[in-house]
Amino acid sequence: MLRSNCSISFFKNDLRRRQLWDGKCPVKNCSININSHKVPFQRYKGKVRYLPYCPEHGIRIHSSGFVYYNGPSKEDLMVATKRNLMFYSDYYTANFLKKENKLESGRLCYESSEDAVSYNVFAEMLSDGHALKKLVCYITKNNVGDNVELYLWGGKIDLKHNRFLPYKPLLDVRRHLERDIKRFGTEPDIMLVVPGKAVICIEAKFGSKNPIAKEKRETEGEKPKGREKLIERYCKKNRIIDASTIFDFSNTPKLFYEQLFRNIVFAASMAKLSGASEWHVINLRNQHVMNLKKGRPESMPIMRNIRSILKPKYKKRFSHLTWEQIYNIAVKGNKNLHNLTWYLKNKSLGCGRAFNIL
Ligand SMILES: [Zn+2]
Secondary structure (H helix, E strand, C coil): CCCCCCCCCCCHHHECCCCCCCCECCECCCCCEHHHCEEEEEEECCEEEEEEEECCCCEEEECCEEEECCCCCHHHHHHHHHHHCCCCHHHHHHHHHCCCCCCCHHHCCECCCHHHHHHHHHHHHHHHCCHHHHHHHHHHCCCCCCCCEEEECCEEEECCCCEEEECHHHHHHHHHHCCCCCCCCCCCCEEEEECCCEEEEEEECCCCCCCCCCCCCCCCCCCCCCHHHHHHHHHHCCCCCCHHHCECCCCCCCCCCHHHHHHHHHHHHHHHHHCCCEEEEEEEECHHHHHHCCCCHHHCCCHHHHHCCECHHHHHHEEEEEHHHHHHHHHCCCHHHHHHHHHHHHCEECCEECCCCC
């Protein structure tokens, strides 16, 4: 069984852009032949798939990047995950890897993990006190006060007390709208909550695209896939809010972004239950990836599409931000966040630069 004791992290300057499957490790000047070392990746149709591995650098090589991999045990996974978490990695392992607080908690060791980037950026912004407030002021165009709470994957991130507490309004909305959903209930990636004032849901993308509704049949216990069934479940049967005052489906565009749609329903419903006076939904994307993937689904313009299903009064409750904008709004120039600045400038994706931040 292959293992590695490597405990360091790799950033864009440590890596070289490589040819797909050129047989070499992406870490600069590494001479290991990765094809002579293979480690398990996933089980598919009863068979285990193996991928090339560099034991010296403890990374499994995928077609579009790498994954930190130190070995097969749970302790190995903790080491690997910590290598991808530059901030508060002990809090993450204590509250997520050791407890059942997050689905797919073992995937934060992926170079391309959206969750790892969200965790690094937002947990570190939370530690500063001003950064999240600046961001919330930008989103709400309002001075909403000092008390901004951060929720990731449905629970409150409490670094001070090393606690993770589920957000009750989210549980209540799920109980109402998704009682029978067994696989993957709705879970906004990131929430910023100012108690009594604002609920902001952020759907974060790092390298991937926004999912769209498909006219396919779902299996039992799954969320609906088709547009009409989504509207039926989340709007027409919604007794928490009167969704007909928010949505206008008379000119629904061809592409129906189902995840963002559910985020809007949940944001409005949670705001109602928690007594917050406003709600917002943000689609957070990567400008660098959008530039590279012009014309592909990853770069599709989203604002007009989503706003076209919202009534005039609510159109501005949905907006689009990039990680690069978040850097400019809330991180740049803040001396307490110089480590986060370094992270954003040096983070890799596909062994190249991740963000357009110079
Ligand atoms: Zn190597």
